Amino acid sequence: MxxxxxxxxxxxxxxxxxxxxxxxxxxxxxxxxxxxxxxxxGDLIIYTLSHALIQGMYPYAWTFQIVSLVMLMLLVLRRVTMSRWFMFYVGGCYVLYAIVQNVAVTDKYGFSIVTVNVVMMLLVALLWMREAWRGSSRLTFGNLNRRTAWLIPVALFCLWWPMDMMRGAEPDFSPIHLFAGGSAMAFCPMTPVFLVLLLLSKENIDLTLLRVTALVGFIIGCYNMGNFATDAGFYLGLYHLPLVGISLYALLKSKRKNKI
Incomplete structure (x- = not known):
């Protein structure tokens, strides 16, 4: 690293x-x-998050999903040439997450913002764009081996995110969600995917980028563990375990940068 x-x-x-x-x-x-x-x-934060701009974007989720799949496919096929552009894409994603997931316009609170989430996500976006601008990091999958292969199915699950968010937070294992779900629009499903890409390319990526992305992911993941406290949010809490787990794993590995 x-x-x-x-x-x-x-x-x-x-x-x-x-x-x-x-x-x-x-x-x-x-x-x-x-x-x-x-x-x-507390109510303001919960209300803003539950009525954020993203709630009105799910009918168009398929466009974001297709773009993410195309970018991932291009990265796999053209790792060296696509790494820089993929990092710009990830930086743009975090700007999107900061806005659509933490800003709401409602009758109850008017224009409301969960400020701390916006600041953390924009910091992550800045670091991804900085690394893309420098062009020194490479997502080459050079660390893909028997010990790290388990990360791939976790990333695929997060990209799939088998849950129909327009019908409630209930599991829905239809494969259509991989192509038309809402994971590509959200911080919590996609951050484990991006962290896995960094972990599988650890010799060619920036340590600061890995650690800060993982730290912010872990903090927001811990917040989402509060979903377990409600019956309606049990599955949401369950689905956020990869965010907590992969973020913590990346944090620990970034402390042992030569032993991933």
């Missing part, structure tokens, strides 16, 4: 950054143009 000696990279790889990102969870409050009350911050 490659490391850089810039001040930014040193900070992002330090314990200080971990402390800072944890502190941000408490000081970066959500924003609402209507009905904001300190005692209702």
């Amino acid at each position: 490659m490391t850089r000696n810039s001040a930014l990279d040193k900070f992002l790889l330090s314990r200080k950054f971990i402390v800072c990102i944890i502190v941000l969870q408490f000081i970066l409050l959500p924003i609402a143009t209507k009905g904001f009350r300190w005692e209702n911050i």
Whole structure:
């Protein structure tokens, strides 16, 4: 794995950054143009996430899904030439996730934003685009072997995401979701996919990119474990286990950068 000696990279790889990102969870409050009350911050966050812009985009999910499949196919077929463009694509995806999953326009709260999620996702987007601009990282799958092959079915499950989000959070194992589901529009299914690509190419990728993506994924994954507390969200919690697991795995491997 490659490391850089810039001040930014040193900070992002330090314990200080971990402390800072944890502190941000408490000081970066959500924003609402209507009905904001300190005692209702929890409800504001949940309401914004459940009424985010993405809710109106599921009928068009197939377009995002097809684009993601085409990009992945091109990456597999032309690893060296496509790595840079794929990283630009991933950076754009994280910008999309930051906006459509954390911004809502409702009668109850007006224009509302879950600010901390937006900041974390945009940071991840910036790092992917930075690495794409530099062109030094290569998604070559050079670390694909017997010990890492188990990552592939996990990534395929996340890309498939067998759940019909327009009909409720219930399992639906129709293969059509691989081509017309909503996974490509969402942070939680796609982050394990992107982390798997980094882990399978560990000799040619940037350590900062891997660790920060994994850290943000782990934090948001832990938040989603709260779905287990409700009957309606049990399967959502179950489906978010790959995000928590792969993110934690990537974090641990980034600490042992020469032993993946």
